[in-house]
Amino acid sequence: MIRHSSRIRSGARRLAIRYFRAALVLGVLLAIGAAWSTHVMAVARLRERLLLTPADTVAQQPQLVRMAAAQARPLFARHCATCHGATMQGNPATGAPNLVDGVWLYGSGSVFDIERTILYGVRAETPKSRNITEMPPFGLTGILRPGEISEVVQYLLQLSGRPHDGQAALAGRDLFLGRGNCVDCHGPDGRGNSDYGAPDLTANVWNSGGDAAAIYDSIYSGRHRVMPGWIQQLTLQQIRALAVFIHANSHPADTGAAGAASHAATIANR
Amino acid sequence: MPQQSPTARPNAWWRRLLASASSRAPLLCALGATAGLGLAGATLLRRIPPPVASVPPGYVALVNGKGILMSDYVAQLMEVDGVAFSEATPQQRAAVLHDMINEELLVQRAVVLDLPETTTEVRTVMVAAVNAQVSQPALAMPVTDAQLRQYYDSHRSAFMNGGSMDVTDLVLRVGGYENADQSFAQAETDAAEAAYQLRAGAERAHVIDHFGFVRDDNLPAGEQPDFAVKLHLGERLFAVAATLEDGQVSDPVSLPDGVHVLIMDRRVPEQGADFDAVRSNVYTEYRDELRRRAAEQNTLLLRREARILLAPGQRE
Numbered sequence: 322m323i324r325h326s327s328r329i330r331s332g333a334r335r336l337a338i339r340y341f342r343a344a345l346v347l348g349v350l351l352a353i354g355a356a357w358s359t360h361v362m363a364v365a366r367l368r369e370r371l372l373l374t375p376a377d378t379v380a381q382q383p384q385l386v387r388m389a390a391a392q393a394r395p396l397f398a399r400h401c402a403t404c405h406g407a408t409m410q411g412n413p414a415t416g417a418p419n420l421v422d423g424v425w426l427y428g429s430g431s432v433f434d435i436e437r438t439i440l441y442g443v444r445a446e447t448p449k450s451r452n453i454t455e456m457p458p459f460g461l462t463g464i465l466r467p468g469e470i471s472e473v474v475q476y477l478l479q480l481s482g483r484p485h486d487g488q489a490a491l492a493g494r495d496l497f498l499g500r501g502n503c504v505d506c507h508g509p510d511g512r513g514n515s516d517y518g519a520p521d522l523t524a525n526v527w528n529s530g531g532d533a534a535a536i537y538d539s540i541y542s543g544r545h546r547v548m549p550g551w552i553q554q555l556t557l558q559q560i561r562a563l564a565v566f567i568h569a570n571s572h573p574a575d576t577g578a579a580g581a582a583s584h585a586a587t588i589a590n591r
Numbered sequence: 592m593p594q595q596s597p598t599a600r601p602n603a604w605w606r607r608l609l610a611s612a613s614s615r616a617p618l619l620c621a622l623g624a625t626a627g628l629g630l631a632g633a634t635l636l637r638r639i640p641p642p643v644a645s646v647p648p649g650y651v652a653l654v655n656g657k658g659i660l661m662s663d664y665v666a667q668l669m670e671v672d673g674v675a676f677s678e679a680t681p682q683q684r685a686a687v688l689h690d691m692i693n694e695e696l697l698v699q700r701a702v703v704l705d706l707p708e709t710t711t712e713v714r715t716v717m718v719a720a721v722n723a724q725v726s727q728p729a730l731a732m733p734v735t736d737a738q739l740r741q742y743y744d745s746h747r748s749a750f751m752n753g754g755s756m757d758v759t760d761l762v763l764r765v766g767g768y769e770n771a772d773q774s775f776a777q778a779e780t781d782a783a784e785a786a787y788q789l790r791a792g793a794e795r796a797h798v799i800d801h802f803g804f805v806r807d808d809n810l811p812a813g814e815q816p817d818f819a820v821k822l823h824l825g826e827r828l829f830a831v832a833a834t835l836e837d838g839q840v841s842d843p844v845s846l847p848d849g850v851h852v853l854i855m856d857r858r859v860p861e862q863g864a865d866f867d868a869v870r871s872n873v874y875t876e877y878r879d880e881l882r883r884r885a886a887e888q889n890t891l892l893l894r895r896e897a898r899i900l901l902a903p904g905q906r907e
Contacts, residue, residue: 369648372648372649372661373648375676375677376662376665377677433662433665436662437662437666440660440662444727444731445724445727446720446723446724446726446727447720447724449663449666458734458874461734461736461739461870461874462870462871462874463867463868463870463871464871542733542734542735543734545730545731546731547727547728547730547731557648557649557650557660558648558649561649
């Protein structure tokens with residue numbers, strides 16, 4: 322009888338332990354589920370906040386920059402790295418600009434400017450794309466002769482603070498300001514105009530290569546670089562995240578710790 | 592006959608129905624069908640969901656459900672008023688947004704009116720926009736001198752320097768034209784004699800006076816481009832003039848207004864332009880050709896994917 326009741330007790334205890342274990346597993350699962358859903362909701366809220374925040378104030382919000390960078394990194398690898406490179410340093414062969422050198426063809430490199438370029442592209446032939454100008458082929462069309470182009474190249478080397486032939490640079494300057502009509506886009510001081518994508522020739526940053534031969538080729542053959550607009554392929558939120566990510570990598574100091582961390586991560590991936 | 596126990600409850604009708612397999616199956620089918628129809632009806636008749644009540648992030652307004660991008664709004668503000676969004680006054684912001692909403696409304700109205708179907712200008716703009724888009728990748732490819740030369744060589748006739756000429760057109764009027772009373776036969780004989788004398792070196796003024804020639808007033812004096820001469824002389828006389836060299840005199844040419852004799856004072860024939868002289872034109876034509884080809888390829892692709900039916904007897 323005693324043995325019988327002790328067997329009952331131990332059976333009940335085992336059952337209780339089993340219930341307890343089941344409850345524990347269920348509780349842990351519930352906790353994980355709750356944490357996950359909280360995280361998902363928090364990310365969704367952050368993504369919404371990323372879009373609701375005016376483009377040019379996003380950079381001052383480290384939490385948003387971190388979230389945007391996390392979201393944009395794979396997007397950049399999938400959609401942008403083909404041309405701009407995994408490290409964002411561009412490709413002179415295709416003229417894809419370096420995105421981390423702090424020099425911008427269009428606008429000042431603000432999140433808003435970068436976002437506009439991603440939205441509508443460059444020379445993508447939509448009314449909102451950046452397609453006011455292109456570099457004309459001065460040699461191909463006979464506007465300048467080969468010797469004259471070489472002189473303009475020397476002047477550009479001088480403008481960008483590099484060794485040059487002084488005599489040729491002087492003649493090149495006359496062509497730059499006169500018959501070549503380079504001033505029309507690049508300005509009399511060669512500093513360009515970011516309203517319509519005319520590069521600053523004094524910055525010594527060259528999208529299509531900066532040695533004398535590459536500059537000669539740019540002047541001789543002209544450039545007609547095209548970047549597609551992404552408004553049909555990506556969501557507005559993804560485009561904003563990409564713009565913030567690129568901005569953070571090109572302005573590590575402006576975006577504080579988050580930008581620096583994002584920048585460091587990109588650099589580390591090089 | 593078995594007696595029903597007084598405590599036993601009579602079988603309900605549904606129990607009896609379900610008890611037999613032969614009546615249960617159609618009953619269940621009927622129930623299923625009714626439920627399905629009910630669901631379908633409820634889905635069809637349910638209230639249409641209300642329109643989106645709030646503007647999604649990234650947009651500044653919704654116009655009949657179509658969003659106006661915040662980015663476009665900020666860009667428009669900068670373009671119209673030249674100020675950054677943060678510096679714009681509430682009035683400036685409101686005015687720009689007002690205009691953008693109006694524009695969106697009109698665009699939506701245009702779609703309702705099916706303007707591409709009815710308005711030539713809209714169709715033209717749409718066609719040009721599509722062609723411009725598809726040609727961009729081709730235009731982005733670098734052009735080389737070799738390509739330009741090859742294009743020039745295979746399209747030489749497109750790069751000719753137009754010729755010019757300084758030609759005098761002498762006419763003997765006939766048959767009452769400008770009160771002339773001589774016959775065609777007489778005029779042709781006189782013109783042949785005049786041409787002979789001119790070729791022999793007779794003084795032009797003397798020949799004109801002697802035979803009663805008049806100068807064709809339509810033709811301006813001095814050297815003119817070929818196209819201008821052709822315009823004034825007409826096809827037939829120009830064809831004769833184009834065969835003359837400096838100092839040559841033509842045979843008489845009979846036209847309804849009289850018999851003409853042409854004297855070529857100076858002829859610069861049409862000739863192929865030097866490549867370097869027309870580089871710019873070659874470049875422009877070459878790029879136009881790239882555009883045309885891209886547009887043609889795109890049209891071919893569209894046609895391959897389209898289902899086009901022609902009415903009986905029609906061909907394209």
